[in-house]
Amino acid sequence: MDVGGKKGGIRGDINVTPLVDVVLVLLIIFMVLTPSTLKHLTANVPKKPDDPAPPAPTDTSIVVEYSAGREITVNSEPVAVEALGPKLVERLRGSRQKVVFFKADDEAAYGDIVRLMDVARGVGAQTLAVVTE
Numbered sequence: 001m002d003v004g005g006k007k008g009g010i011r012g013d014i015n016v017t018p019l020v021d022v023v024l025v026l027l028i029i030f031m032v033l034t035p036s037t038l039k040h041l042t043a044n045v046p047k048k049p050d051d052p053a054p055p056a057p058t059d060t061s062i063v064v065e066y067s068a069g070r071e072i073t074v075n076s077e078p079v080a081v082e083a084l085g086p087k088l089v090e091r092l093r094g095s096r097q098k099v100v101f102f103k104a105d106d107e108a109a110y111g112d113i114v115r116l117m118d119v120a121r122g123v124g125a126q127t128l129a130v131v132t133e
C-alpha cells in the first residue's frame with residue numbers, strides 16, 4: 001500500500017472499494033424488493049362438466065353447395081337460382097341459429113358465390129360460413 005510519501009505526493013487512482021460496497025448493497029436491496037413488487041395473477045379455470053358425452057348433433061344446418069357447372073343444391077336438394085331465396089326462408093324459419101354454410105367448387109365463379117351469399121343475407125341469415133376441405 002502506497003500513501004504518497006516521497007515519490008510524488010497525491011495519487012490520482014480511483015479507490016473502487018467504496019463503489020463495490022455501494023453496488024453490492026443496491027443489488028441486495030433490489031433482490032429483496034423484486035419478488036414483493038411482482039403482481040400475482042389468479043387464474044380461474046373453468047370446471048369440467050360432469051356429463052362427458054357431448055350433445056347429439058342436430059341435422060338443422062343449412063348447406064348451400066355451388067358447383068362449377070352453376071348447379072345449386074341446398075342440403076343435397078337441387079334448387080334453381082330463383083327458388084333459392086324462398087327455400088332459404090323456409091329453412092331459416094324453423095332455425096334458432098340463422099347460419100348458412102356455403103360450399104363451392106374451386107372452379108366456380110367468385111361473383112356468383114357472392115351473389116348467393118347476398119341472397120342468403122337478404123332473406124334473414126345472420127351468419128354466413130364458408131366450408132373448406
